[in-house]
Amino acid sequence: MERLAIVGVGLIGGSLALALRRAGYCHEVVGAGRDRASLQRALDMGVIDRFELDVCSAVRGADVVVLATPVGVIESVCRSMRGCLGDTSILTDVGSVKAAVVQAVEAGLGRLPTHFVPGHPIAGRERAGVEAAEADLYQGRRVILTPLPEGDVTAALAVKRMWEAAGAQVENMPVAHHDEVLAATSHLPHLLAYTLVSSLSRLDEQEEIFRYAAGGFRDFTRIASSDPVMWRDICLHNRDDIVAMLRHFRGDLDILEKAIAGADGDRLLTLFQRAKQTRDRFCG
Numbered sequence: 509m510e511r512l513a514i515v516g517v518g519l520i521g522g523s524l525a526l527a528l529r530r531a532g533y534c535h536e537v538v539g540a541g542r543d544r545a546s547l548q549r550a551l552d553m554g555v556i557d558r559f560e561l562d563v564c565s566a567v568r569g570a571d572v573v574v575l576a577t578p579v580g581v582i583e584s585v586c587r588s589m590r591g592c593l594g595d596t597s598i599l600t601d602v603g604s605v606k607a608a609v610v611q612a613v614e615a616g617l618g619r620l621p622t623h624f625v626p627g628h629p630i631a632g633r634e635r636a637g638v639e640a641a642e643a644d645l646y647q648g649r650r651v652i653l654t655p656l657p658e659g660d661v662t663a664a665l666a667v668k669r670m671w672e673a674a675g676a677q678v679e680n681m682p683v684a685h686h687d688e689v690l691a692a693t694s695h696l697p698h699l700l701a702y703t704l705v706s707s708l709s710r711l712d713e714q715e716e717i718f719r720y721a722a723g724g725f726r727d728f729t730r731i732a733s734s735d736p737v738m739w740r741d742i743c744l745h746n747r748d749d750i751v752a753m754l755r756h757f758r759g760d761l762d763i764l765e766k767a768i769a770g771a772d773g774d775r776l777l778t779l780f781q782r783a784k785q786t787r788d789r790f791c792g
């Protein structure tokens with residue numbers, strides 16, 4: 509690849525740039541964004557070769573353009589790219605939701621380019637910004653691509669190769685299925701962690717509660733330190749699937765509450781055994 513343009517050089521875009529540069533996969537990486545200071549840091553860190561504050565200039569002549577901003581700004585970013593994205597340029601993204609991103613790209617560009625391949629690396633962390641970027645972030649991790657039925661097959665293959673060069677294993681999935689699965693495995697856990705910490709922080713004894721919080725609390729709530737803007741946008745752009753998961757979970761929480769209130773030890777044991785067996789099988 510000759511030129512890669514990354515719009516939004518933060519944790520995810522910056523890590524992809526670092527991985528591809530290390531692999532010698534592209535000759536030039538152009539960063540685009542709206543924050544000059546953070547783009548300058550990306551340049552100083554050797555993440556990008558140059559940057560543009562104007563998205564249009566950044567994407568002109570790029571072989572591949574990666575949208576790596578929070579999903580809430582994708583439509584406006586795409587609007588700024590109108591008329592600048594070459595017909596053969598491949599467009600992809602890293603957003604945590606897919607149906608809304610496809611809609612945003614279509615609304616922003618006024619059409620869905622056949623060279624658009626939606627994507628989502630299932631790798632990340634609770635820290636945001638280019639300072640947190642690392643070349644190894646995608647090593648051995650999964651990336652889901654949700655190629656569109658009318659999309660160009662060669663473009664999908666090129667995006668697959670790009671992620672593989674960054675060390676990832678690529679899988680394909682339909683857009684709607686992606687959003688349903690991720691609502692369960694990623695969105696729900698983040699929302700539970702945020703709500704737990706927020707809920708405890710409103711108790712009078714919060715100083716004491718957090719002073720005596722043990723390892724389990726840290727493990728469970730690490731992701732509550734994730735970027736609030738990013739998670740607001742994910743919630744607003746995958747509402748139906750997330751609400752369905754919250755309802756499902758609330759039902760189970762009610763069962764748990766009843767079992768504890770009713771001193772139903774058998775029910776509690778069954779629940780905990782099922783959870784332990786499942787986690788040991790899938791995460792062990």
Ligand SMILES: NC(=O)C1=CN([C@@H]2O[C@H](COP(=O)(O)OP(=O)(O)OC[C@H]3O[C@@H](n4cnc5c(N)ncnc54)[C@H](O)[C@@H]3O)[C@@H](O)[C@H]2O)C=CC1
Nearest residue numbers: 516517518519520541577578579581603604632633636637
């Ligand atoms: N953080 C994570 O663990 C993961 C995040 N994602 C997705 O990746 C995307 C980026 O997330 P992160 O890299 O974590 O966030 P980040 O905050 O580290 O980076 C986002 C970048 O976008 C820039 N940006 C924001 N608004 C912009 C605009 N209007 N125009 C141009 N640039 C703009 C910011 O200045 C920043 O450099 C999100 O869509 C998120 O859903 C996907 C997988 C994992």
Ligand SMILES: O=C(O)C(=O)Cc1ccc(O)cc1
Nearest residue numbers: 604629630631632633634731
């Ligand atoms: O910090 C973690 O462990 C994560 O789970 C990061 C993450 C956040 C959002 C995604 O869409 C994918 C991965």
